[in-house]
Amino acid sequence: MIKKTRAKYQVDDQATSSQQTLQRVILLSETAIMVYVGDSVDISRVSKLALLCDNIRQYFPELLDIIPSYTSILIEFHPLHTNVAALEEFLLSSLTTFDQLEAITQPKIIHLPVYYHPEVAPDLISLAQSHSINIDDVIQLHCEVEYTVCAIGFAPGFAFLGSVNEIIATPRHLEPRLHVMKGSVGIADQQTAVYPANSPGGWQIIGNCPTNLFNPNIEPITPFCVGDKVRFEPVDRKTFLELGGRI
Missing domain, CATH: 2.40.100.10 (Cyclophilin-like)
Known part of the structure; x- marks a missing residue:
């Protein structure tokens, strides 16, 4: 279940206790969103992060930058060229299936x-x-x-x-x-x-x-x-x- 608060969305911990993570989407400003996929470093999560970044680029090519880290993705956008509500909904939906992401091709x-x-x-x-x-x-x-x-x-x-x-x-x-x-x-x-x-x-x-x-x-x-x-x-x-x- 997704919880919504002001400028913040997160996955209900009780509904995802097996993940032992805190996943959330935070609107940092009128030009940036942060997506957290967990609260601890996990190498096995990196390939999934890369796939999520590719999916975001595919559906929102107008974004200015997508910057992944160990547990998060910073997304920078132009507020006049981006449907922010649609982006947020896409990210929230992506978090619910994040752990099921699998690469189709082998990494370089x-x-x-x-x-x-x-x-x-x-x-x-x-x-x-x-x-x-x-x-x-x-x-x-x-x-x-x-x-x-x-x-x-x-x-x-x-x-x-x-x-x-x-x-x-x-x-x-x-x-x-x-x-x-x-x-x-x-x-x-x-x-x-x-x-x-x-x-x-x-x-x-x-x-x-x-x-x-x-x-x-x-x-x-x-x-x-x-x-x-x-x-x-x-x-x-x-x-x-x-x-x-x-x-």
Whole structure:
């Protein structure tokens, strides 16, 4: 059952106790709506979020932007070009069937080369030591997982990938660095990501990827979409440099 309050709709918890989630649609302003599909991070939910975003785009192509996150979708629209009432009703209906969404096609798999070495990875040695393992173990544990693109944010082309093996899951630095090199591959708790450009950052840097992950002059501007899969493949120094990497 759907409950309606001022600028807010939510799925009745008693009617959806098996989901153990709080699903709701909130009208944030006259130009934005937030859709919450749950209240906790769940990697298995990401593909459903991506499908819901595709459905929203299909039925409402006039929307300005659709921005998915781990548990929510931010929708931005022009109030004069969008039937807001119809959009809200569509979203409410979509929430009632959200858990039944299933992908028709297999997700895209993106392969990214990574040079794992202290000369481009200032935290590789310390991260290995903090978990009482060696560098080769860190590399193997990081590469053996097929990651899911859970969200894109922080910077254009910055994809939050989950989830790393718990053995190498490591918190962010308490004090972020002022400069993190483009291509840096980092870990923050159970997330991993590649910095698409030089920027400040607090993630634990364990390697560098020479692939350009953001280019505003091409389409698409980044290879990532929420729901895609990513695999990291270790390369040696020579290959890294040949692929455009910089020390």
